[in-house]
Amino acid sequence: MSRVDKPDPEQLRKRYPDIFDRPMSARLATPAVLLLALAVFIFGVVDLDFSPARLLSGLSQLGWIAHLMLPPDPGSSLPIYLRALSETLSIAVLGTTLAACAAFPVSLLAARNVIPSAIVRFPVRRLFDTIRGVDTLIWALVWINVVGLGPFAGVLAIAVSDFGALxxxxxEAMESADRKQVEGVRAAGGNALHEIRFGLLPQVLPVIAGQVLYFIESNTRSATIIGIVGAGGIGLQLAEQIRVLEWQKVSFLILMILVAVAAIDWISGKLRFAIIGRRAVA
Amino acid sequence: MSLAVSILPSQQLAALNEAYGRAVARRRLRFAISAVVFLAVLLVAAIGAEVNLTTLFTYFGNFVSYFDRILTLDDGQRVWTNVPEWLWGFKKWIRLLGETLLISYVGTLAGMLVAFCLNFLAAENTSPAPWVRFTVRRLLEFARTVPGIVFALIFVIAFGLGPVAGVLAIALHSSGALxxxxxEVVENADMKPVEGIRATGASWLSCMRFAVLPQVIAGFSSYTLLRFEINVREASVMGFVGAGGIGQELVVAIRKFYYSDVSAILVMIVVTVFLIDIGTGWLRSRLFGVEART
Incomplete structure (x- = not known):
């Protein structure tokens, strides 16, 4: 029968100094960071005017609102809401498609393996970053100034802000593409355009299609918001009904949005599966 | 060196060519059909969204000149020739930006705490009972699908104007997303340590604390940092509905055509977002090493 020796703490301590004698700074690091995070949190709560009285009265108000929301009821405006919902879906589809069409040629300029020169790449990337840094709602406000109130401003707002993201x-999808096929095309005597068309495009197209579908999905959500500033769609109805405190209609509109988003999720999941296979859907 | 390409007899070749032609034709047909369907969808969408190309072309000049106008001061000079005049409200705006950051910080942290408490109940491998999992999942789905700004609109009415509504809206939406x-991170965790801990007679809570948490904490903090970046953007527009932060100032400037103010505030927002992105990127690489940064 084998016998396990009783470990000798002194010896262990000598053999693993890193575990037994961690320097004070390493031991204090985690609690210090957590404490700092908590301190900022408490400062924020105080500075942003959270008082228990306000929270309590707000919560009771909220409970009352939730009570008024039941049961959801569109009143007599169901046809208007359905129209607004279709408008929202149109905004999402059209805006994303426009963004994808515009972003594709420009993204070639930002890919390292297409344009090796950093002089072109750098400004294009900063352009994308700047556009992404500005929220869709802000773009919607700008476009409303240009083409007037209505869903068209929403389409353009989504197109511009997604141009940056897409x-x-x-x-990035192009940069992660395999180099060998491009080299093959060049070895067969193809020029730069041939390299992109036959070497690069077949590799990145499925990835791009998947991303565009995903963006249509997420833009259905964004398109519901931009109505709040006046750019058409169901958000406009929602914001109006909230302002006039028609809570039953509000809850009905929220339900409509939830159902629409779930339906789009389902459809685009199926489509993505058809395009790029099960592996990439998850 | 001689090179020989063997050519098949013509009958065999013809059969192969025909099969190839059929395969290509089928693919082309499928592509053509999907293209037609897609174009039809676009057309319907264009009618639904009241797309009016004449408006676009008539007013497109406005879009370009809008940027020209927001980069011009009242006295007709370019903004960068007189920076103190351009950024006349710098002190006020920087304070509001600070408030925006604070809103997103408090909102993210609060949402993270809620998500942290609920996610073990929602994950397939750790949930104590199926009905708990079902309820918690539906709750999270609801919080995730309703956009943050819709919550903000409702909270502004319940809690009054001000950053409280913004914080709560961001917290609620983040808790759903996170x-x-x-x-999902918990579902990917290795279950062997859980079995080990449970074998010692530990409760469900101890299993989570000592077996699951050490595996998932890195993924949790990475996602939280990412969410913080997103929330900074979102908090910058919370002011549009009166829920605090810089958005209020921006929407007033846009609606009242204070052109140079619009560009000043936009530049400040974009710079802040850049700095936050760089900062969280640095933090991520410090925490998880370079390879985890994607």
Missing amino acids: GKLFS | GKLFS
Whole structure:
């Protein structure tokens, strides 16, 4: 029968100094960071005017609102809401498609394996970053100034703000493409355009299609918001009904949005599966 | 060196060529059909969204000149020739930006705490009972799908104007988004340590604390940092509905055509977002090493 020796603490301590004698700074690091995070949190709560009285009265108000929301009821405006919902879906589809069409050629300029020169790449990337840094709602406000109130401003707002996001994703997809096929095309005597068309495009197209579908999905959500500033769609109805405190209609509209988003999720999941296979859907 | 390409007899070749032609034709047909369907969808969408190309072309000049106008001061000079005049409200705006950051920080942290408490109940491998999992999942789904700004609109009425509504809206929306991501991380965790801990007679809570948490904490903090970046952007527009932060100032400037103010505030927002992105990127690489940064 084997016998396990009783470990000798002194010896262990000598053999693993890193575990037994961690320097004070390493031991204090985690609690210090957590304490700092908590301190900022408490400062924020105090500075932003959270008082228990306010929270309590707000919560009771909220409970009352939730009570008024039941049961959801569109009143007589169901046809208007259905129209607004279709408008929202149109905004999402059209805006994303426009963004993808515009972002694709520009993203070629931002991909390292297409344009080796950093002089072109750098400004294009900063352009994408700047556009992404500005929220869709702000773009919607700008476009409303240009083409007037209505869903068209929403389409353009989504197109511009997604141009930045899709451009970045497309160029990253291109950079991660396999180099060998491009080299093969060049070895067969193809020029730069041939390399992109026959070497690069077949590799990145499925990835890009998947991303565009995903963006249509997420833009259905964004398109519901931009109505709040007046750019058409169901958000406009929602914001109006909240302002006039028609809570039953509000809850009905929220339900409509939830159902629409779930339906789009389902459809685009199926489509993505058809395009790129099960592996990439998850 | 001689090179020989063997050519098949013509009958065999013809059969192969025909099969190839059929395969290509089928693919082309499928592509053509999907293209037609897609174009039809676009057309319907264009009618639905009241797309009016004449308006676009008539007013497109406005879009370009809008940027020209917001980069011009009242006296007709370019903004960068007189920076103190351009950034006349710098002190006020920087304070509001600070408030925006604070809103997103408090909102993210509060949402993270809620998501942290709920996600173990929602994950398939750690949930104590199926009905708990079902309820918690539906709750998280609801919080995730309703956009933050819609919550903000409702909270502004319940809690009054001000940053409180913004914080709560961001917290609620983040808890839904993070809860889902967190529970996916937990579902990917190795279950052997859990069995080990349970074998010692530990309760469900101890299993989570000592077996699951050490595996998932890195993924949790990474997602939280990412969410913080997103929330900074979102908090910058919370002011549009009166829920605090810089958005209020921006929407007033846009609606009242204070052109140079619009560009000043936009530049400040974009710079802040850049700095936050760089900062969280640095933090991520410090925490998880370079390879985890994607």
